[in-house]
Amino acid sequence: MSLVTRRAALSTLALGAGGLVAGCDRLNESPAFRKILFAGEEMNLGFQRALTDRDALAREYAPEDRSPTMRPNGTRDPATARYNAHRAAGFATWRIAVDGLVHRPMSFSIPHLRSLPARAQITRHDCVEGWSAIAKWTGTPLRHLLDVTGLKDGARFIVFQCADYFGSNRYYETIDLIDAFHPQTILAWGLNDRPLPVENGAPVRLRVERHLGYKHAKYVERIQVIDDLARVGLGRGGFWEDHHDYDWYAGI
Ligand SMILES: Nc1nc2c(c(=O)[nH]1)N[C@H]1C(S)=C(S)[C@@H](COP(=O)(O)O)O[C@H]1N2
Ligand SMILES: [Mo]
Numbered sequence: 001m002s003l004v005t006r007r008a009a010l011s012t013l014a015l016g017a018g019g020l021v022a023g024c025d026r027l028n029e030s031p032a033f034r035k036i037l038f039a040g041e042e043m044n045l046g047f048q049r050a051l052t053d054r055d056a057l058a059r060e061y062a063p064e065d066r067s068p069t070m071r072p073n074g075t076r077d078p079a080t081a082r083y084n085a086h087r088a089a090g091f092a093t094w095r096i097a098v099d100g101l102v103h104r105p106m107s108f109s110i111p112h113l114r115s116l117p118a119r120a121q122i123t124r125h126d127c128v129e130g131w132s133a134i135a136k137w138t139g140t141p142l143r144h145l146l147d148v149t150g151l152k153d154g155a156r157f158i159v160f161q162c163a164d165y166f167g168s169n170r171y172y173e174t175i176d177l178i179d180a181f182h183p184q185t186i187l188a189w190g191l192n193d194r195p196l197p198v199e200n201g202a203p204v205r206l207r208v209e210r211h212l213g214y215k216h217a218k219y220v221e222r223i224q225v226i227d228d229l230a231r232v233g234l235g236r237g238g239f240w241e242d243h244h245d246y247d248w249y250a251g252i
Contacts, residue, residue, distance in 0.1 A: 021047030058209035067133040072199035078164035091203035100225035105151035127213035159224040162218035212250035
């Protein structure tokens with residue numbers, strides 16, 4: 001099935017009503033509308049659920065529910081010369097570039113990210129390899145970065161470029177704007193009240209809580225806003241999607 005067909009099928013399944021699909025696509029393409037819908041902390045969850053369950057929050061847990069450790073998976077250390085230098089310097093000069101279909105391309109240091117309003121959440125990470133772990137993640141909601149850089153017309157997907165390689169391929173992942181503006185979608189720099197360890201994606205990794213583990217890009221150094229997934233990698237929206245046939249939509 002083509003990506004477009006597969007996505008359409010998934011949206012239909014998720015909504016349970018074909019008639020709503022067109023409306024959902026329009027919402028997805030209208031950041032202005034979504035900004036109004038999700039403005040402030042007083043968002044109306046009931047209203048969001050009535051539109052689509054894509055906006056529902058992932059379950060959050062109590063501190064005592066946390067797993068003894070957050071098991072690392074995939075890359076545990078990018079170990080490139082460049083990453084090693086950043087690591088030795090305590091990531092003081094690490095930058096996350098935000099560019100592509102934005103009005104004001106910017107780059108954010110970790111202290112800058114930490115100075116923005118943060119969110120903490122205790123959630124369960126589910127890996128397709130068959131393990132789960134509950135941990136507390138603290139970070140900057142992605143929507144703050146998208147608000148200050150300003151999405152241009154045509155913006156539809158967010159690409160996360162990572163600092164680690166599998167052979168000659170960098171790890172990368174993509175999400176759509178519904179997930180990008182989801183309140184639990186954060187650029188996490190804290191794990192269980194400590195700085196994010198290297199094995200879990202230091203200095204900053206994505207948490208996109210309504211999705212399986214492989215969508216949670218670690219070692220993020222560039223965030224691109226694009227109109228079409230065909231423009232990145234082999235066109236299927238992520239490292240595992242391109243190279244191992246994983247589904248782009250990994251919603252849970
Ligand atoms: N950059 C990068 N991000 C990544 C991976 C990776 O290898 N490289 N692995 C993914 C997979 S499959 C999972 S399950 C989670 C693991 O996160 P953790 O190491 O904090 O457990 O990161 C995801 N993000
Ligand atoms: Mo995973």
